Amino acid sequence: MNGPARTVWVTGAASGMGAAHARGFADRGDRVGCWDLQADALGAVVDDIRASGGQAEAVVADVTDPQAVEMGAARFREALGPAAVVIVNAGIILTGEHIEELEPDAWRRVIDVNLTGAFLASKAAIPQLREAGEGALILVSSVCGLTASAGFGAYNASKHGVIGLMRTLANELGSDGITVNAVCPGWVRTPMLAASVEDANADPGDLSEFTDMTMIGRLVEPEEVTEAILFLASPGARTITGTVLPIDGGLMEKRAWP
Numbered sequence: 028m029n030g031p032a033r034t035v036w037v038t039g040a041a042s043g044m045g046a047a048h049a050r051g052f053a054d055r056g057d058r059v060g061c062w063d064l065q066a067d068a069l070g071a072v073v074d075d076i077r078a079s080g081g082q083a084e085a086v087v088a089d090v091t092d093p094q095a096v097e098m099g100a101a102r103f104r105e106a107l108g109p110a111a112v113v114i115v116n117a118g119i120i121l122t123g124e125h126i127e128e129l130e131p132d133a134w135r136r137v138i139d140v141n142l143t144g145a146f147l148a149s150k151a152a153i154p155q156l157r158e159a160g161e162g163a164l165i166l167v168s169s170v171c172g173l174t175a176s177a178g179f180g181a182y183n184a185s186k187h188g189v190i191g192l193m194r195t196l197a198n199e200l201g202s203d204g205i206t207v208n209a210v211c212p213g214w215v216r217t218p219m220l221a222a223s224v225e226d227a228n229a230d231p232g233d234l235s236e237f238t239d240m241t242m243i244g245r246l247v248e249p250e251e252v253t254e255a256i257l258f259l260a261s262p263g264a265r266t267i268t269g270t271v272l273p274i275d276g277g278l279m280e281k282r283a284w285p
Contacts, residue, residue, distance in 0.1 A: 037049045040072055057112070166210075213273065
């Protein structure tokens, strides 16, 4: 273990980056509260952490439901102690229609999960972060929160909103010793990427259309995003707040300077 154990929340912990983050903090020796709606997959992640000697609890909850989020926060507080690190990771992308074709219900669903869910999780976490003392709140945005292409308008808008929410929280919580930052992953090897590949009618066996956008010529692995988040939650990052960190293999820089 590196330092004293902390209570860490990870939303969207059932798969992809969220599962990697939960395992990464558990491997460090932290107590991990795992949130998701996918009960079976979430249970498998928690069972895996426990089988490896870690401490983890699961809350099956919809992050868009204020009451469910408050109840989940209270349950984790009782089982694990006050949260010292919170990773707001839950997100969906749905399909990639242009705005004129996008149904209002689909727009609302993406905004509700990605942005309202981030707001509700952050709101529920603040009292516990203050109770724990110095802490870290890390919101997972996306390179789509820094730029945008045609299609996925709701996703692009929601991830831009997450960055605005992060900056507000950083201003509001700085005097409490709580750092607030956002990470912006690029093409990460996750189920969400698989959905983007399908929407682009690309060959899942040939991802060059995606990897060619980067400087490193490959996808980012979920565990590589976890490593950056572990740093932002570490004592070495206590003076880093209000920051947006792309984790994209150089995608943003290559996009700016083709």
